Amino acid sequence: MHNSLKLSLYGIGFGFAAIWLIPFVWVIRTAFLPKEAAIGSGWTSEWTFNNIVHVWNGAPFGQFMLNTVFVTGGVLVVQLITLTMAAYAFARIRFVGRNLLFMLFLVQIMVPPDALIFSNYQVLNEMGLLDTKVGIMLPYFASAFGVFLLRQSFKQLPYELEEAARVEGASRLRILSTIYVPLSRPIYVSFAIVSVSFHWNDFLWPLIVTNSEENRLLTVGLAMFAKSTESGAQWSDVSAATLIVSAPIMIGFLLFQRQVIGSFMNSGIKG
Template sequence: MPLLLNRNARKSGEDRLVSSKARAKRRAQQAFWHGIGFGFAALWIIPILWVARTAFMPKEAGISSTWSWAWTFDNLVRVWHAAPFGQFLWNTVIVCGGVLAVQLVTLTLAAYAFARVRFAGRDLVFLLFLLQIMIPPDILIFSNYQVLSEFGLLNTKVGIMLPYFASAFGVFLLRQAFKQLPYELEEAALVEGASRLRILSRIYVPLSRPIYVSFAIVSVSFHWNDFLWPLIVTNSVDNRLLTVGLAMFAKSTESGAQWTDVSAATLIVSAPLMIGFLLFQRKVIGSFMHSGIKG
């Protein structure tokens, strides 16, 4: 009996040793991957912190090689009045909101048609429609410019928005979400006499809300940061967006190396998106977690 007890004690000790080694190995792996994650996060956040710090530094400290704790709001005030950033901001909000509003309507109707409406050649039409995802928007700049010129929409907000009123990516994303919903819900609504539009607005749209939020984030971020197309289409202050206005402002201050002014202007352009993400980060992350694409 004592021999058996000693053997069991040794075995339990060996099991505890193996278990502790396994836990230490898992902790080391977690620390390694966390370190890599923090490294990438630092690469992303260091430029933002540098811009934010420089935007609040006095002009003399911005071009000095020594560290300074001085800070001021004069850069933001001076930059805001040096260029019509208020008009640029308003134009950007109109363009992003207008594009998103039209996209939500077009992609909802198209996604429902491709997901639930049976018609000849539906799959072929859908594959042809998805070709838009494979074509970079910059390739179509010349043809889109010619179309807008013929319609007289150059240097207008509608001209900036028009090529983006339809989104193949959004249609694909929402079609996959509609196909995951049980068809019995639609059959029950049809038995009750509901029309397709009523079914779409009362069943499909509410149940796919995370998909809409995810697409809205992608759409607003893309059009807020878009530069090339608004630069080509617009040539007046009344219709320029924030990115174009920032480029014009930075070009006008190149000769003086005004780092503080350029950083303040950059902060004005990027701050709304960053503040929006910080305020709604839980909803943003949750929407992407619930918007997985399935066949």
């Protein structure tokens, strides 16, 4: 009975995995099929790189890729700095109204980002940052979710470590860099994965803020390419463009899947 239940659970798991995997496999196959074979109903073993080359040269995907890497990396770097400082303040520094301020800070988690698009757009317009990479990044420089995760991790660490460092004359910044940050590495890795995945795949905010190819991201470039009259009915080109957008994230996961899984396994949050 126990073995049959385990086999049933494995079967359900593989079934859900197949449902997720089939569309991605179809995109990969179509991206390398000749255009005539992509719209046909039969099966063929023919394949070609011409679709990837045609798409890469037909739209500035190289520029889109550089923009996306810059925005994603820039947001992550600033987030790691701001959430480290905020998490340490909420976890270890005593000040009046700390708990109330932290609860108000967490309200950001309950507010959908799309609900702030209009107000953020007005602020960027007044600052003259529309259609700029800084304008795309600015609303995400702080993360209440990251602060919450890191604060819980900092609170779990023995306070005696900080007291010993203070006796040796260490400053707060040195304590952060030598004690709290290294011991909270799984939290940082887990948050970095979530942040990079979100901002790499973000579409609505970059679409609203940017108007020029010099500042568009991959997701917006893909949408523009797919809607163009030249590629709208050419599934091989659209699939090739989709593969260009999604391949870096998928390759990164396959290369670092052990570290990715390990970071989430070791980043459990205690009360």
